[in-house]
Amino acid sequence: MTTTPQHPAPARWAVLAAHAVALLTLPTGLWRLLLAAGQPAGYTEAGYEAMGVDGWGVVYVTVSYYRRRRPAVAGSGGRRSRSSRVPARDGCP
Template sequence: MVNMTTTHLDTSLPPPPRWAVRAAHVTALLTLPSGIWRLLLAAGFTAGYTESGYEAMGFTGWGAVYVVGLTVGAELLALLTLGLVRPWGEVLPRWVPFVGGHRPNPRAVTVVAGLGAGALTLALTQFAFWWSFPHPDMTPLGSTIAGILYLPLIAWGPLLAAVTIAHHRRYRAGGL
């Protein structure tokens, strides 16, 4: 049984595999290309859209707030993958409201991360087919660049799944 009030790292846990640590770091970087592109849109750059396409997408006002929020949220979610391989994922930092200083339930973490990996895979695989669909609101070059910037997101779900499996195996080997 895991003590939910533990405030120290469990030394019986084997370290995460090096490949999982690398995969977690890569995952945290996957959202940056598309995120930077969205931030450019929120800042008023057409970033590959035609003038009319940019206006129709509503990237100004609350639209800009949404785009920035989406970008920040995506990056924060991607960074959570690091918690599967870093000490702060074993015992949550004290500054985290309500749960800081506690050890998260490894099974719950595995289930949530696994569901997230599945959802991301389903939602983001569509970007593999970016060039199969017309984008009349974008310039040809803009469409090509946007497709390239969104392409790394296809790897997010599978990489998260792999790191989640490594996390599960690690805790199972540690008897937790």
């Protein structure tokens, strides 16, 4: 019978800092998604039209949102519940 190694819990300040990073990226992410959805999101109509968020611009803004949001969520423990090791079967090393 094998035992799973126990890892110490992270320090409270580290957990709070990781959650703060995830929350700090949220407003800009929502702003990007509003732009991709066609909302001016703080721009005047002329400024929004000049920016050219249509066609590939929508794809760029959406991909940009996910590329910046994913590391922030991963750092806050978004993957903590998933195990990265395969459980051993009986009789196999």
